[in-house]
Amino acid sequence: MKLTLRVWRQRDADAEGAMSPYEVDGISSDMSFLEMLDVLNEQLILAGEDPVAFDHDCREGICGACSLVINGDAHGPERTTTCQLHMRSFKDGDTIDIEPWRAAAFPVIKDLVVDRSAFDRIIQAGGYITAPTGAAPEAHATPVPKPDADFAFEHAECIGCGACVAACPNGAAMLFTSAKVNHLNVLPQGAPERETRVLDMVAQMDEEGFGGCTLAGECATACPKGIPLVSITSMNKEWLRATRKVAKR
Amino acid sequence: MARTVWDSSVGKKTVMAVSGLIMLLYLVVHMIGNLKIFFGAGEFNHYAHWLRTIGEPFMHYEWTLWLIRVVLVVAVVAHAVSAYQLSRRDIRARPSKYVHRKPKVTYATRTMRWGGIILGLFIVWHILDLTTGTVHSGGFQPGHPYQNVVDTFSTWYGDVIYIVAMLALGLHVRHGFWSAAQTLGAGSRTRDRALKTVANVLALLLTAGFIAVPVGVMTGVVS
Numbered sequence: 001m002k003l004t005l006r007v008w009r010q011r012d013a014d015a016e017g018a019m020s021p022y023e024v025d026g027i028s029s030d031m032s033f034l035e036m037l038d039v040l041n042e043q044l045i046l047a048g049e050d051p052v053a054f055d056h057d058c059r060e061g062i063c064g065a066c067s068l069v070i071n072g073d074a075h076g077p078e079r080t081t082t083c084q085l086h087m088r089s090f091k092d093g094d095t096i097d098i099e100p101w102r103a104a105a106f107p108v109i110k111d112l113v114v115d116r117s118a119f120d121r122i123i124q125a126g127g128y129i130t131a132p133t134g135a136a137p138e139a140h141a142t143p144v145p146k147p148d149a150d151f152a153f154e155h156a157e158c159i160g161c162g163a164c165v166a167a168c169p170n171g172a173a174m175l176f177t178s179a180k181v182n183h184l185n186v187l188p189q190g191a192p193e194r195e196t197r198v199l200d201m202v203a204q205m206d207e208e209g210f211g212g213c214t215l216a217g218e219c220a221t222a223c224p225k226g227i228p229l230v231s232i233t234s235m236n237k238e239w240l241r242a243t244r245k246v247a248k249r
Numbered sequence: 250m251a252r253t254v255w256d257s258s259v260g261k262k263t264v265m266a267v268s269g270l271i272m273l274l275y276l277v278v279h280m281i282g283n284l285k286i287f288f289g290a291g292e293f294n295h296y297a298h299w300l301r302t303i304g305e306p307f308m309h310y311e312w313t314l315w316l317i318r319v320v321l322v323v324a325v326v327a328h329a330v331s332a333y334q335l336s337r338r339d340i341r342a343r344p345s346k347y348v349h350r351k352p353k354v355t356y357a358t359r360t361m362r363w364g365g366i367i368l369g370l371f372i373v374w375h376i377l378d379l380t381t382g383t384v385h386s387g388g389f390q391p392g393h394p395y396q397n398v399v400d401t402f403s404t405w406y407g408d409v410i411y412i413v414a415m416l417a418l419g420l421h422v423r424h425g426f427w428s429a430a431q432t433l434g435a436g437s438r439t440r441d442r443a444l445k446t447v448a449n450v451l452a453l454l455l456t457a458g459f460i461a462v463p464v465g466v467m468t469g470v471v472s
Contacts, residue, residue, distance in 0.1 A: 069349070071351070072347055099348060099349065102345055102347055104341060105342065169343065170340075170342055171339070171342035171343035172339070202257055202259050206258050209342055210342055211340075211341075212258035215424070230431075230441065233431040233432075233434055235259075236259060237433075238434075239257075240433070243260070247250035
């Protein structure tokens with residue numbers, strides 16, 4: 001396959017960025033999207049140019065590091081992570097636009113790499129349990145009803161890639177935050193901090209400069225792990241419940 | 250608690266949801282009341298007069314009406330201020346656009362904001378036209394709402410403004426009712442279809458019910 005790539009190049013956080021065109025040839029349809037970018041970077045290095053910076057780590061779709069907006073879609077045209085997207089989703093001769101996540105809370109560091117530490121600070125605000133941990137406890141020690149376990153697991157699937165923020169017209173982090181809140185709030189292990197967790201995480205989310213939810217639904221469409229839009233509804237419910245409870249204390 | 254709610258983006262959405270539902274309830278009542286125009290001047294004017302005497306003798310003349318007006322003004326202001334502040338936050342959160350523009354359906358976000366502004370302007374015109382009579386075409390007669398309504402809808406611009414606003418209302422209610430349910434935590438996977446159906450039916454009934462009046466005047470059914 002022969003492709004024309006238009007890639008966002010930006011020297012550093014303060015520099016002006018722009019789309020730069022590149023030609024790549026000899027791309028196999030079995031390559032992943034990131035392998036195709038590796039080919040481009042080898043080409044750039046051989047030509048003595050600066051390679052394109054992009055985030056990647058596991059390349060198995062489980063770490064949440066890769067983060068590209070491909071032709072306007074977070075993680076590209078398939079419902080998966082960029083690393084699990086294959087070139088068979090494109091045609092020979094295609095022009096592909098590659099851009100970084102766009103949100104005020106995710107500033108560009110270089111080229112296609114953005115700073116997602118705002119997510120870490122949301123987690124630090126309450127996305128954990130304070131019970132002391134040691135060796136894995138006996139599984140039957142704390143019974144969890146099956147529907148609750150399923151609900152928790154569905155939300156625990158969130159890999160924190162930030163595609164929801166990138167896709168949201170308001171740059172909102174509601175889907176991410178709701179996944180993290182719901183995952184712990186439904187479980188007995190998360191119960192002691194049920195109220196403070198949702199209040200603190202939502203407050204931190206606002207503090208980081210993410211937008212609000214207008215229920216456009218773009219986040220749930222972009223999510224490579226299929227976190228549903230109704231997850232946000234569940235978090236809203238938790239938030240209202242916590243606000244009432246805390247006011248009574 | 251009020252501070253927590255107002256300072257949070259989730260809380261401000263709650264304010265929007267609750268104020269929106271109050272206005273929606275009022276609109277349903279208002280629409281049903283309007284339909285009395287099809288039963289003649291006598292019944293319509295009588296109904297309009299009754300609105301001023303609700304609650305008598307416990308309430309004085311027009312007290313209930315003013316109470317409703319105060320609640321509505323508070324709801325409109327709360328709804329508009331939250332919408333403005335939330336929109337500002339949303340626009341700040343996404344300062345640079347993607348170079349690759351998809352023909353994206355930001356239907357909800359876009360029509361809600363523009364629709365809301367249209368509806369706000371409409372409310373001002375509507376009150377100046379048919380409550381105070383300030384911008385009424387022809388001679389405004391207090392206490393004769395039937396004639397006043399017929400006058401307004403006998404002008405082309407009266408019909409256009411009203412019908413455009415009611416179409417905007419339909420779109421606003423369609424997304425707004427469902428969104429309010431999500432914001433208040435009332436949505437769920439099993440209830441989603443029912444909520445969407447209720448939102449669509451409400452939007453359709455309100456738009457059709459309100460537009461029936463200018464259409465009635467235009468076709469001569471109401472004159």
